[in-house]
Amino acid sequence: MGAPVDDVLDVRDISVSRGEVPVVHEVSLGVAPGTVTVLLGANGAGKTTLLDGIAGLAPAASGTVTLAGATLTGLPTYRRAQAGLGYAEQARTVFRTLTLEQNLLVSGDGDPAMVYDIFPELDRRRTLPAANLSGGEQQMLVIGRALIAGPKVVLIDEMSLGLAPVVVRRLMGSVRELAERGIGVLLVEQFANLALEIGTRAYVLRKGRVVFDGPCEELRGAEDRLHEFYFGAVTDDGLAQAAGTEGGSS
Ligand SMILES: Nc1ncnc2c1ncn2[C@@H]1O[C@H](COP(=O)(O)OP(=O)(O)OP(=O)(O)O)[C@@H](O)[C@H]1O
Ligand SMILES: [Mg+2]
Secondary structure, eight states: OOOSSOOSEEEEEEEEEETTEEEEEEEEEEEOTTOEEEEEOOTTSSHHHHHHHHHTSSOEEEEEEEETTEEOTTOOHHHHHHTTEEEEOTTOOOOTTSBHHHHHHTTOSSOHHHHHHHOHHHHTTTTSBGGGSOHHHHHHHHHHHHHTTOOSEEEEEOTTTTOOHHHHHHHHHHHHHHHHTTOEEEEEOSOHHHHHHHOSEEEEEETTEEEEEEEGGGTTTOHHHHHHHHHOOBOTTSOBTTOSSOOSOO
16 A cells, blocks of 8 residues: 555554453554564563464454455454464464374364475474474474465564574574565564564564564664663663563663
8 A cells, every 4th residue: 555565464553452451552563575574572562462463363452454455354363364374372382192294284274395395304203293392393383383374474473482592593594484485474582683683674562562663684783772672761860761570681
């Protein structure tokens, strides 16, 4: 709609509550095809709630969600998945007693070949119970399940949680490859610098509102700026406006 590049995922003015509590306030964002868009923010900023709102897991009180020109607003989650929206949820677990391949096949109609192509490690372990996979392999499987139906866009929430740095780097490479294959990726990540390396556009959420929207390169290596976006500007008193949950440096 007049934008220079047509975003494959277009979210406009979406507000999402948790129960009775409004958490995400009139957020707009776009994901261009074949790129990684990075969504950052402190713990509790509302990142997962926003993704849940986009995927239809949490009802949006207002706003619109459009995927490749099709309106998803108000549709149930499975219909959004059918329309091409994959979602690798935060802390999602695998079905431990099913084999790796069964985990993929119960997640939707599709061809596991693309998943094995992206994650060759999984190819070699198809017939193993998912419980026997390493933590990194289980996370690959969680992402693989979001890919099985051949999505146009995939939302990935905190895939690095609890994984060793070497595994995290490996996963980042795969996310980059997804984008190279034309998929739009919306990546929520606590390792901001790693995500900013592979991302094109970045958003920072604070208290459920977008406080930064711009190219990833503007935030790369800019720790102080990022901290300010996360927690609020330091005032004359030397107090962060949104402080109270930080509990020290990190
Ligand atoms: N199921 C829920 N019921 C009630 N409140 C919730 C629920 N889930 C999250 N919240 C609240 O909504 C706010 C945003 O949480 P959310 O999980 O979206 O943040 P986040 O940015 O994903 O944080 P994190 O980085 O810890 O994953 C928090 O104040 C949280 O306590
Ligand atoms: Mg979260």
